[in-house]
Amino acid sequence: MLGRISSRLCCMLILCAFPLAAAPGESSLPAPPTSAAPPDDGQWRMPAKNFASTRFSDLTEINTDNVKNLQVAFNFSTGVNKGHEAAPLVVGSTMYIVSPYPNILYALDLAQPGAPMKWKYEPKPEPAAQGVACCDVVNRGAAYSVGRIYFNTLDNMTIAVDAESGKEIWRTKLGSINRGETMTMAPLVVKDKVLVGNSGGEYGVRGWVIALDAKTGIQKWKAYSTGPDVDVLIRPDFKPFYDSDKGKNLGVTSWPPNAWQQGGGTVWGWISYDPDLNLIYHGTANPGPWNHEQRPGDNKWTAGIFARDADTGQARWFYQFTPHDIHDWDGINEIILLDMEWKGQARKVLVRPERNAFLYVIDRTNGEVLSAEPFAYTNSATGVDLKTGRLQVNADKEPKLNRTIRDICPTAPGAKDWNPSAYSPRTGLLYIPHNNLCMDWQSLEANYIAGTPYVGAEVKMKPGPGGNRGEFSAWDVQNARKRWSIKENFPVWSGVVATAGNVVFYGTMEGWFKAVHAETGELLWQFKTGSGIIGQPITYRGPDGHQYVAVLSGVGGWSGAIVAGDLDPRDGTAALGFVNAMADLKQATTKGGSLYVFRLP
Amino acid sequence: MSSGCRSALVAVALLALADCSASARELRICADPNNLPFSNDRLEGFENKIIDLIAHELDAAVQYTWRAQRRGFIRNTLGAKTCDLTAGSVASLPMLKFTKSYYRSTYVFVGRRDLPEITSLDDPALRTLKIGVHLIGDDGFNVPPAHALARRGIIENVRGYSLYGDYREQNPPADLIKAVAVGEIDVAIAWGPLGGYFAARQSPPLRVTPVVPALDGLLPMTFAIAMGVRRDDEALQHEIEAVLARRRSDIDAILSSYHVPLVQAPQTAAGPAP
Numbered sequence: 059m060l061g062r063i064s065s066r067l068c069c070m071l072i073l074c075a076f077p078l079a080a081a082p083g084e085s086s087l088p089a090p091p092t093s094a095a096p097p098d099d100g101q102w103r104m105p106a107k108n109f110a111s112t113r114f115s116d117l118t119e120i121n122t123d124n125v126k127n128l129q130v131a132f133n134f135s136t137g138v139n140k141g142h143e144a145a146p147l148v149v150g151s152t153m154y155i156v157s158p159y160p161n162i163l164y165a166l167d168l169a170q171p172g173a174p175m176k177w178k179y180e181p182k183p184e185p186a187a188q189g190v191a192c193c194d195v196v197n198r199g200a201a202y203s204v205g206r207i208y209f210n211t212l213d214n215m216t217i218a219v220d221a222e223s224g225k226e227i228w229r230t231k232l233g234s235i236n237r238g239e240t241m242t243m244a245p246l247v248v249k250d251k252v253l254v255g256n257s258g259g260e261y262g263v264r265g266w267v268i269a270l271d272a273k274t275g276i277q278k279w280k281a282y283s284t285g286p287d288v289d290v291l292i293r294p295d296f297k298p299f300y301d302s303d304k305g306k307n308l309g310v311t312s313w314p315p316n317a318w319q320q321g322g323g324t325v326w327g328w329i330s331y332d333p334d335l336n337l338i339y340h341g342t343a344n345p346g347p348w349n350h351e352q353r354p355g356d357n358k359w360t361a362g363i364f365a366r367d368a369d370t371g372q373a374r375w376f377y378q379f380t381p382h383d384i385h386d387w388d389g390i391n392e393i394i395l396l397d398m399e400w401k402g403q404a405r406k407v408l409v410r411p412e413r414n415a416f417l418y419v420i421d422r423t424n425g426e427v428l429s430a431e432p433f434a435y436t437n438s439a440t441g442v443d444l445k446t447g448r449l450q451v452n453a454d455k456e457p458k459l460n461r462t463i464r465d466i467c468p469t470a471p472g473a474k475d476w477n478p479s480a481y482s483p484r485t486g487l488l489y490i491p492h493n494n495l496c497m498d499w500q501s502l503e504a505n506y507i508a509g510t511p512y513v514g515a516e517v518k519m520k521p522g523p524g525g526n527r528g529e530f531s532a533w534d535v536q537n538a539r540k541r542w543s544i545k546e547n548f549p550v551w552s553g554v555v556a557t558a559g560n561v562v563f564y565g566t567m568e569g570w571f572k573a574v575h576a577e578t579g580e581l582l583w584q585f586k587t588g589s590g591i592i593g594q595p596i597t598y599r600g601p602d603g604h605q606y607v608a609v610l611s612g613v614g615g616w617s618g619a620i621v622a623g624d625l626d627p628r629d630g631t632a633a634l635g636f637v638n639a640m641a642d643l644k645q646a647t648t649k650g651g652s653l654y655v656f657r658l659p
Numbered sequence: 660m661s662s663g664c665r666s667a668l669v670a671v672a673l674l675a676l677a678d679c680s681a682s683a684r685e686l687r688i689c690a691d692p693n694n695l696p697f698s699n700d701r702l703e704g705f706e707n708k709i710i711d712l713i714a715h716e717l718d719a720a721v722q723y724t725w726r727a728q729r730r731g732f733i734r735n736t737l738g739a740k741t742c743d744l745t746a747g748s749v750a751s752l753p754m755l756k757f758t759k760s761y762y763r764s765t766y767v768f769v770g771r772r773d774l775p776e777i778t779s780l781d782d783p784a785l786r787t788l789k790i791g792v793h794l795i796g797d798d799g800f801n802v803p804p805a806h807a808l809a810r811r812g813i814i815e816n817v818r819g820y821s822l823y824g825d826y827r828e829q830n831p832p833a834d835l836i837k838a839v840a841v842g843e844i845d846v847a848i849a850w851g852p853l854g855g856y857f858a859a860r861q862s863p864p865l866r867v868t869p870v871v872p873a874l875d876g877l878l879p880m881t882f883a884i885a886m887g888v889r890r891d892d893e894a895l896q897h898e899i900e901a902v903l904a905r906r907r908s909d910i911d912a913i914l915s916s917y918h919v920p921l922v923q924a925p926q927t928a929a930g931p932a933p
Contacts, residue, residue: 234825236827237825238823260796261796261821261823262794262796262819314814314815314817315815315816316818317819320794346796347795347819348805348819349800349801351806352805352817354814459800459806460877460878501877502877503751504749504751504752504879504882505749505752505800506749506752507729507730507732508691508694508729508822508823508832509728509832509850509852510793510795510822510832510850510853511749511850511882512801512802512803513803515800623731625734
């Protein structure tokens with residue numbers, strides 16, 4: 059079996075030989091600005107590794123030749139059975155991990171044999187958060203800055219903990235679970251501010267991003283994703299590239315009256331930062347909770363990306379990936395900052411593999427889309443009009459109540475959900491973990507919630523073309539095309555880490571932790587962990603000077619809800635239709651959160 | 660002396676009874692602690708009353724597992740086997756097995772009595788009045804009247820009230836009806852049991868009118884409600900079904916005392932049977 063995979067990859071390698079040989083020297087490959095991706099110090103202090111969000115490590119001890127010898131250095135049970143989406147952090151000789159609800163923060167002493175626990179900090183979030191809160195109880199990680207660990211809890215606390223002692227320094231309450239609001243994202247610390255955002259668009263929550271003073275936890279600014287310009291922090295120096303984003307109070311006028319007040323656009327994903335431009339970049343989630351027929355208009359500023367002044371939060375530009383989203387395509391995925399040559403000119407860009415299946419290269423100084431090519435199968439849109447910036451939708455695949463529509467691709471989690479890709483400046487490739495899912499949209503189905511019956515469509519997700527539900531793709535950023543890809547049986551819901559040793563790591567929902575060749579995708583090593591992997595792998599230099607690779611195993615999240623939430627595999631429409639596509643996951647894995655750390659012998 | 664002795668005897672007898680029922684059967688109910696007129700943890704809802712009646716028939720003691728009836732409700736209650744019966748749901752959910760339905764209600768217009776009565780989704784007044792509906796928000800789907808209004812191009816004058824509201828407040832879905840009473844909106848279109856109960860409690864009480872047509876194209880405005888058990892719990896299903904049939908008139912009396920609008924299944928798209 060493995061032999062056959064290898065020979066197929068061999069074929070791919072041959073097919074790719076020409077562009078590889080023809081590629082210009084390494085120096086001309088797109089690269090992150092040094093200010094946002096400084097030389098590697100062997101630590102891993104934020105989930106994205108650096109402000110450019112490359113998730114790339116300069117470490118080379120583990121390479122394509124010796125990775126096959128990797129073995130477990132130690133592991134650690136988090137004692138939590140929900141989906142583990144976080145990235146571990148490594149600062150000095152301490153590793154920090156934050157669990158899903160109840161959001162326990164652990165510190166492990168890497169200088170001691172077996173990495174014993176130094177301390178744990180239990181924030182004790184309100185138990186009610188589980189029942190009243192929307193969606194899931196995941197957490198996407200913590201962030202370190204100047205002696206402190208910052209993280210969010212499901213019940214809307216941002217907390218600062220002393221990294222050495224584990225003592226709480228401050229906690230700030232930012233939302234209410236009683237209104238359906240939660241927090242699941244990893245904060246980003248920029249200079250003296252902690253940037254955080256909310257989750258819960260399904261419950262009519264209005265999205266925001268908040269900057270807290272890192273010293274005190276006091277709020278410095280708050281920018282909403284909907285509503286009047288004054289709330290969105292839009293002033294005359296807001297200069298979007300496309301006409302459709304120009305005008306007064308579009309966050310009000312692109313909605314029916316008052317609908318923006320519950321309009322969604324939450325900020326539960328990733329934030330990047332360009333120190334040279336002093337801009338932060340963050341996405342906004344889908345509009346809600348009205349059905350799209352009840353919210354005609356572009357529904358600004360949902361399902362798009364903002365560039366904001368890092369100090370004041372004032373918006374500089376905005377681009378909308380999916381105007382008037384009808385698919386639940388949150389625009390919150392990772393944002394990779396690169397400098398590259400584009401049509402003979404040096405451009406500062408950001409790269410975004412988006413839920414709508416297009417990979418965007420956008421000028422990060424002004425919001426102009428340079429290219430948008432599909433990285434995954436889609437029949438819902440035909441492309442992006444680069445003159446207007448507008449997604450060209452296929453009306454035949456628009457979900458409409460009372461209509462049966464077969465094979466709408468991609469589905470609500472999109473071609474790719476929250477789990478971040480990694481970029482290697484050595485190969486010029488972006489390694490994208492993603493989905494290959496389609497859905498049938500069928501006749502009306504009655505449902506019942508809070509004593510009230512209502513109707514929705516019966517949504518059943520299923521594997522996309524080829525029969526595989528997941529894919530791991532290497533995308534050539536300079537040439538805007540796929541270099542190679544690996545089919546995975548289940549959606550690839552883990553993060554990725556790429557290394558200068560030319561090895562790329564990711565995990566599968568069955569629990570395999572895999573190392574593949576950065577140039578070819580050849581499988582070099584794999585290890586079966588205790589549960590499905592949806593966490594973000596990292597790599598670091600340990601106190602002994604050697605390179606380690608770490609990942610949290612523990613299935614769950616939206617795709618893994620069938621296991622972590624004990625959903626009934628016979629109910630195909632559970633978890634918003636995802637269960638139908640995941641009925642066999644219960645045979646493939648069981649729940650349970652553990653940290654796995656690997657090293658060479 | 661003798662009367663004291665008698666009351667002591669009564670107390671002993673009661674103790675024995677209590678003891679008896681405690682050691683006997685337990686009827687384990689999954690319910691929302693904060694959602695009148697259906698249920699609450701002070702046992703004031705009509706589902707609480709009907710459950711008491713069933714428990715009495717089965718000679719069982721009632722034990723509640725409380726959880727907000729939202730996404731994950733069934734999974735975390737019946738599914739987790741912390742309780743065995745839910746008193747109300749549409750009978751078509753695939754996760755559960757259901758009794759025969761014990762009532763059918765309808766979406767209703769709720770309006771002030773000093774304003775003209777709205778009787779149909781096709782009333783031209785709906786194009787200008789301020790209309791309130793509940794926002795569901797689960798997967799972007801809405802209550803059927805909201806879809807029906809959108810089909811008619813009625814969007815701009817429709818206001819959404821979160822069905823979930825703020826859970827720290829009492830009966831958060833009731834905000835929609837209160838909004839009519841205070842004049843925030845001209846008319847609400849609400850699910851019958853909620854509309855009927857809270858309309859009667861405003862001062863002055865509001866007018867409640869079933870939504871016509873009862874079947875708007877494919878969109879149903881009426882739903883049959885049943886009790887649900889786990890899919891492998893056929894024994895309990897049959898037992899509950901039998902009690903519901905036996906106590907039919909008492910159940911109807913409870914529903915009517917809570918002002919639950921009751922309707923027959925619509926036969927045609929023309930309108931509900933009376």
